[in-house]
Amino acid sequence: MELAAFNQLSADEAQAAIRHCVAIPHWQQSLVAARPFDTLDALRATANALARQWQRPELEAALSAHPRIGERANGADKEAALSRGEQSAMQQADSALQQAMQQGNQAYETRFGRVFLIRAKGRSGEQMLAELERRLQNSDPAEQQEALDQLREITLLRLKETIQ
């Protein structure tokens, strides 16, 4: 979608157009309310600044829309389709890597009590497993910040693909 088109949509239509970027309604509504944007850079800077305000509640709300790494996102909705594309590297992963990722996800969820979140686009399965193993050593606060940073990266990538 062109920026000009996004600027001209009704608030409801504009929110619907970016809903799949992240399952945080307040972020969607705040970005819509900040229109009109003069440039794509201005849109992206605002989206980034709003995403930097996220804390634990936003992280937990958003995780519901992000399947585990290595788990095929079933479903016909746009988020599931985006996840399948983002995680395509895992579809080619061999069974050993798939199993290691499953065990890593389990260890992460036992340690931190939530799904491991990483910006999967552009990363191989091996790179994501290495990141999981590194982040398992993080303290709780450090890991919460890393997860929030990854959620922000995923969101901004999706926004970039949605409004160009």
Ligand SMILES: NC(=O)NC1=NC(=O)NC1=O
């Ligand atoms: N658990 C996850 O990290 N999921 C995901 N990361 C992405 O980049 N897309 C996902 O669905």
